[in-house]
Amino acid sequence: MRRILLAAPAAVIVAAFVTVAPAASAASTCSGGVFTGVNVSGGLVVTGACIYHGSTISGGVTVTSGEGFEIENSSVSGGVADQPGGEFDVDHTLSSDITTGNHSSVSGGIKFAGKDIDLDGRPSPAEQRSRARVPDSSRPSAAQRLSR
Amino acid sequence: MSGVTGTFIPVLIGDPGEVVQAGPVPDCPGNTFTGSLTVTNSNNVEIESNMVGGSVTISDSTLVQLAGNTIKGSAQCTNVTSAMDGDAAPNTVQGSNNCP
Numbered sequence: 350m351r352r353i354l355l356a357a358p359a360a361v362i363v364a365a366f367v368t369v370a371p372a373a374s375a376a377s378t379c380s381g382g383v384f385t386g387v388n389v390s391g392g393l394v395v396t397g398a399c400i401y402h403g404s405t406i407s408g409g410v411t412v413t414s415g416e417g418f419e420i421e422n423s424s425v426s427g428g429v430a431d432q433p434g435g436e437f438d439v440d441h442t443l444s445s446d447i448t449t450g451n452h453s454s455v456s457g458g459i460k461f462a463g464k465d466i467d468l469d470g471r472p473s474p475a476e477q478r479s480r481a482r483v484p485d486s487s488r489p490s491a492a493q494r495l496s497r
Numbered sequence: 498m499s500g501v502t503g504t505f506i507p508v509l510i511g512d513p514g515e516v517v518q519a520g521p522v523p524d525c526p527g528n529t530f531t532g533s534l535t536v537t538n539s540n541n542v543e544i545e546s547n548m549v550g551g552s553v554t555i556s557d558s559t560l561v562q563l564a565g566n567t568i569k570g571s572a573q574c575t576n577v578t579s580a581m582d583g584d585a586a587p588n589t590v591q592g593s594n595n596c597p
Contacts, residue, residue: 428532439528441543450527458532458551463539470527470546470565 376408392427395435398443402451409457412436415464417443421451428457435463440470449473533570536561545585552592563588563596572596 377389381397384404392408400419409427412418412435419438431437437459440449444465450473459468533551536542542561544553552570555561559578564585571592579597588594 433538439547452527452529454529454531456531459530459534459536461535461539462537465541466536466539467541467543468528468530468534468545468547469543470548472527 376411400443412463419443420453420455421449423453425453425455426457428459429455430460431463433462433464435461436465437461437463438465438467438469441467450475553596555596561597568592568594 376392376394378394378396379399381399383400383402385402387401387404389404389406390408393406393410395410395412395416395418398417398419400421401423402421404420404423406420406423407426410418410425410429412429412431414432415434417436417438418429418431419442421440429437436443439453439455440451441447442449448469448471450471452470459466528547529550530547531550534544534549534553536544536553536555537557539558540560542555542558542563544561544563544566546565547567549566549568549570553563553566553568553572555563555573555577556575558576560580561574561577562579562581562585563572563574564581564587566588568588568590569592572588572590572594574596577597588596
């Protein structure tokens with residue numbers, strides 16, 4: 350009887366550890382949606398169309414087959430990998446040809462064997478227009494033009 | 498993939514090869530990718546105006562646009578069909594480069 354009483358608490362401790370440990374290390378899952386300003390640690394598995402704005406994701410990202418992952422103004426560490434048929438867009442909207450100009454960073458490498466990858470560092474159309482304008486300070490003044 | 502502590506790099510504005518540069522920001526790439534970039538068996542690949550810290554390897558892929566990037570490593574393309582749009586700028590590759 351005493352042996353049973355000693356063994357019982359030990360069993361409870363082991364059971365608690367087994368229950369808690371996998372949850373603490375498991376990657377988060379995104380099944381779809383638009384997210385702003387979130388921090389994901391421990392990795393992310395994408396099982397839908399997932400768009401992240403201004404977010405930080407660490408632990409790596411896996412895009413499952415046929416699904417889409419888009420980041421805007423965000424950072425990913427731990428790399429990005431996909432399963433065949435996936436889509437990965439950076440500063441570019443999913444399933445389109447639209448440049449957003451919201452630049453991001455990815456560390457840890459990218460391994461892609463999917464359907465569509467768009468890593469688009471170009472400025473947005475509005476940004477291009479504003480940058481194409483020469484600032485007034487660099488233009489010759491009226492007096493300078495007259496003196497020429 | 499192993500977990501790596503993330504470092505958020507704020508917005509970098511730029512577009513290599515842009516005809517007109519205005520303002521205080523020098524010509525610089527948009528996104529920053531640390532590590533290598535490997536693309537295989539894909540049919541729509543656009544990698545444009547980025548900073549890539551490692552090498553770029555693209556194989557067995559179609560409709561590939563690799564333009565305007567600064568690549569610290571090499572750029573290797575095998576069995577690739579390119580599809581350049583009108584604003585394509587050349588890449589700056591520090592290592593070897595056999596990509597179209």
